[in-house]
Amino acid sequence: MSAERVTAQYNEEFRTPGSDLPTVAQHVKDFPTLTPWHGEYLARPLFVAEREIREFADDLQHLVEMQFSLPDRMFGGDLDAFRSVLGISDGHWEAIRQFGGDVLPPRYGRADMYHDGTSFKLLETNLGSEAGGWALASEISRATMEVAGFAGFARRNRLGYVHPVRAVVEALRRFGAPVAPGREPVVAMLEWRGGLKDYGALALNFQSALRSAGLDILVAEVSDVHERGGALYLGDTKIDVVYRTFVPDQIAEEPDGWDLVAPLLRAYRAGGTLLWTPFSSNMFANKAGMALLSDPARRRNLSDDECRLIDRVLPWTRLINTDVLKTDTDLVDECLERREQLILKVNARGGGVGAVVGWETDDTTWRRALENSAAEGCVVQQRVIPRTELVVDPVSGETEEWHAAYGMFYTPNGCAGAYAKVVPAGSGSIISIAAHAKACSAAVFHQSELPAGDEVPAASELPADAAK
The missing domain is CATH 3.30.1490.20 (ATP-grasp fold, A domain)
Incomplete structure (x- = not known):
């Protein structure tokens, strides 16, 4: 059954008297790990074919590897020439260079894409730990599965999901092991000074979701920490891994930016505290990298298979x-x-x-x-014109048209799940939660291709590496 047929069946059951499917959005909104975030949720999840999302995830993984190879393949290994073409200023480059500019980052981020009715098309790779949405995606799906009517629908239609936050936990445990042998690493999410005022709800949502998945995480700002003995501390607690949500621009553009990050820089250089996603991730996430791959005039060092992959997924x-x-x-x-x-x-x-x-x-x-x-x-x-998503309004009963920007999360182990940001069709061409009063978040469930009669459990969830 195609995603369109699953949607049609869902909307039909949604309208059935006595169905609890119309309660899904409210249940999600009241879910304990989501209450710090005060956003709105679409009346139904979105559905995609598991095979389609797997194939796109595989293409994405290879495309990110191609992005990593750009300095060598197009600039003879000259990072300064590479950053010049990307338009990175001297001040920003200095921040990137000091915090791992010459280190290949882990494949960790959120790729944004549209589905044009035929296939997914990549818009941005959003490489780096500052890319958000991990907790929202995880907990929206988990909360949706708690509604009995949806659990039954998922079982009958072989629907499942990947929990992004559990993939984050796995990645951080592996990364922190060298400085935390035999124990859980102490991880701290660091926002820029004043950042928790604007993004505190998202930080609390992330903290709550990680704790629910079994890993504690501290939340603080760069001005809250200090360095001692080659490691970073929050109060008397040693930090093993910094999960940063600030970017090089903030260091370069604030008068005391370098003073704020001096303790972190000393600890990073000493090796007592590790930095999850160095600033090189910001360099490779620069949109100009996609243009370099897309332009046939620059592809002389790319194989035919690589060129076909680029043309398949990248507008x-x-x-x-x-x-x-x-x-x-x-x-x-x-x-x-x-x-x-x-x-x-x-x-x-x-x-x-x-x-x-x-x-x-x-x-x-x-x-x-x-x-x-x-x-x-x-x-x-x-x-890229996104396909129309048909959604039944739980109050009016009318069928409405929405457009979705899908976000696919990825870690070094591969695809780590997905969610979507959605806006009413015709309300604007940039799909953004911040830019639309009626914007919502939505869970994304994949439909497996198990033979008819083989049902997945009601709480179906693939491990992070199963969707590679």
Whole structure:
């Protein structure tokens, strides 16, 4: 049964008198580990074929490895030349360099993609521990499974999920083992100074979910910790692993940024405290890397199989910077002519910040956006139209159309589950929780291909490495 048929059956059962499926969203909202987060939830989960999500996850893993190889394969190992093309300023580069800029990061992050009705298309890789949503994805799915009606529906339709936070716990335990032999590592999530005021609810959600999965985690800001004897401490507690949620920009752009991170830098250099995802992850997550892979003119060191993989999962993406504006008039003209098919994204920004939607603007504004964003560095990317997700409103009973941005989590062990951010169709082209008053989060369940009659348990969950 296809995902569309599962959705149709779900919506039919949703409308059946006496069904408890309409209670799913409220049950999720009241779930203990989700109560710190005050967001809204879609009235139903989204469904995908397990085979499809596995194949995309495999492609994603190989594409991230290709991103890691870009300095060697396209720049002769010259990291300074690589970062120059990415548009990374001297100040930002210094922060990246000091905190592991020459170290390959672990494959850890959240890939964002749309489903265009035929297949998933990658929009961003979001490599690094600052990429959020792990706890939301984990606990939305877990809470949904507690509703009896959904558990029965899942059993009949062979639905399951991967719990992202359990994959996080496994990865952090392995990473922290060298400094915490024979015991659980002490992990601290560090926000930037003042960050808990804005993101405290998400931090508490993450802490609660990790504790539920068996690993305690401390939550603090960089200004709360100090270094002693080559290790980082929060009060009298030694920190084995820092799970950072701050980024190089914050160090480089605040007057006392380097003073704030000096204790962490000393502990990192001494090796007494480990840093989960060094700042090199920010370099490889830069959107310009996707443009370098997408551009056939730059692929001379890529194999035919690699080129086919890129074209399969990545929309047409091109790099725009001041050099390109001056030298590649053909590309600039193409971007101007294809405005209604393109979106502009600033290389090092996330969450839709700085993005300009070509099909929602005029020629003059589009040209100005290309010129203004070139100095910072940006990419233009082919528009991907997400498929329509049909959802029954639990109050009105009307069927509504929604669009989803899927987030696939990944660790060194492979795919670690998924969730989605959804907005009403037609309410805007950038799907973002922050930018839409009606935006919701949604669980994502995969349907296995077990032979008919073989049912999965009601609380089906694959281990993190089962979806590689």
